[in-house]
Amino acid sequence: MSTTPDIAPAAAAAPTHPAAPADPAAATADDIGRLAGLGEAVAKARATKPAVIERGQAAGDALFLGDAPVTEATRRGLAALAARRHGAEALVRHHVEHGADERLLGEELPEDRALRAAVEHIELITVSPALAGREDLYRLVEAGWSTDAVVTLSQVAAFTAFQSRAVQGLRLLQGDAPTTEPAPARPTVGRGRTKSAARTAANGGDRPVEYTRELLSWTAWLPPVPVEELTPEQEDAFLGKTNGEYFRLLSRLPAVLKARTVLDAAIFATREGLPRAERELAAAATSKVTDCVYCASVHARKSAQLSKRPEDVDRLLAVTLDRDADWLPVATTPLAAGQDSRWAAIVEFSAALATTPVTATTTQVDRLRAEGLSDAELTDLVAAVAFFSWANRLMLSLGDPFWPGTAPTAP
Template identity: 50%
Template sequence: MTATAHRPPTAREDVVGALAELDPATAEARLAKPEVVEHTQRAHDHLFTDPGRLSPALRRALAARVAEQHGAPGLAQEHHRHDPVDLAVATADESVAALVRHADLLSLAPALVTPDDVAALTAAGLDADGIVLLSQVVAVTAYEARLVTGLRLLAGHDDDGATPAPAADLPARAKYAPDLAPGGLPVPRAYTRELLGWLPWVEPIPTQELTDEHRAAFAGKSDGAYFRLLARETGVLAARTQIDHAVFLTRVGLPRAERELAAAVTSKVNDCIFCASVHARKAAQLSKRPADVDRLLAADVPRGPGWAPADLSALSAGQDERWAAVIDLAAALAASPSRATAGHVARLRELGLEPVELVDLVASVAFFSWANRLMLTLGEPHLPADSPATTAPTTPSGETR
């Protein structure tokens, strides 16, 4: 794979920036991390042009539906202008209807997805590559929707009058919580900062079959099951790896402990115990505030229909003013659709956060809105093999770098 110099996209190539209608201060702050801008567009381009079992027109239709569900009508319209499949007609085909049902679940209630749901995709005609592609279509759209929504708030746009997000017909079920993970491994029942494992429901690329292009796509990360699985959609993974590094591992922007805090908050909202464990651990280490991080992990998030969080206020309870404001914005933006408001942004500005820090906070939440949807719906967490099974009740309610 030939390395190329970073080149921020032009305005025409920058879908997120165009839809966000950035003011000068936010536009300048966003370019403090040009790799995020560039590779967000690269992920978008790969997603809708790479070959695969799903036609680009069907991918566009599914992405438009997800964007609408996440309260990003401009992003939905961007897909509609490319003449996507009419899902109202296409779902007469049961295989397409099955894809739409799964996309709705992955989009709005990823913690409810089960191995049987993934197996049903095989029955609908998808192979492992196709399942990863479908998952990325939904997850990347959730990411882009939050970037657009968050950046529009930072730019001062009032979208309160936007068309309400359409409801989806989700199955009435509890969160997926098996007694044991595959292989008889114990499963975590409560949020923790301890190290967890993760087992895939879809076959990753075997290590011996990885090409140089596959390995380059997740360079700097482990060759464990998760990244070998995502390597089935190589172009999107390559872009995602660069975004991850730029958002979380560079020195520019929000203090890194608060980026990790935002990732943990997003994981609580989406009910991803695995991702929360990784990033709560990092937030505690970097901030040297383990008690505050544990308070976040222990917070109860009541759930309504479709497992949507009914009340997010407990997540910031007991925190100092800055962390409470960061948590409240992160939680509101992570919700589907977003509940973030200009008031959340004003509060953070009053506390002294600079534009580059606010852009970084939005990107941190957006990225884990992507990551959680993959972790929750392509596999499941487990406790280490030598760990006793957790007996505490499940809390109503990542990935490694």
């Protein structure tokens, strides 16, 4: 049976690290900082957590420059396509300048069967990740993509969601409203679907369909690396986390997983920055927008434990969002209903930054500042939302949640 993949128990003490001197130059040397065009104040605030900067860049370098069963031109072309769906034109140009296959950005789908399947998959989990299912992964395999390649494609889409929100969120902190270019006119393969209400997960376990703070497990739709076949590099990529199906599946691209694992800890497991309960609140709000029951359960539970405000967290979980034909929320402000002014401001901004494309505003940033959030706390909030825009898409497109103890056989 899978164990909870992503986080240590919420009550565990966060590690402390000596505060590094804030170096604004370091905060603009990475792709995210450069594309955000940071000014001195936000750059200095961001530099208070140098590991977030370094590991975010390391993940991107591993994904786009490292060895992978998908060519670099294809990886960058698909990332540019995803960035266009997110409205992040600066990121589109970045990949084009670095050799993206621009044929993947056209209005017409590629004639090549494998590339067509990849484009459709990238667009599905960029726009409507909660509508992805096992059959979508099988379609990729039938088109000729290996399991390692499928993981690579999913990471490209999910990491681009992270980068897009990091760039646009940081620009908002400087008073720059997102500039949205028209997305491709064609519908994604998800349009018109509804989210699965199946009560049985892929492994036969009982599948949750409602939001909860209870502990859930997760099972993969494609084969994870068997425990006995894990290489030292793959095991090192977990960095002390469980060897459940989630991490063993992602370990098929170990350099990306290792950078991502350290980035997770750098954002969520440090004492510096935004109070941890509010980072977890942002992750839960993001997961509600993306409609990831598994991720919401983990981070709502942690936020409730750390804040001692379970009723307020449950109020967030209880909101049902109206959704359009692409399963995008019609409005996200209902998620903040009934919260005090600080939590309402955090939830509203987090949810709007999590939408595709981003709908967060500089007015929401002004409200957060009026609630007393510093630039360092605001950059932390952006990082939390960006990271879970990544995590949600992996969880939703690669497997199912299930209730612990209900799977007929252990994987």
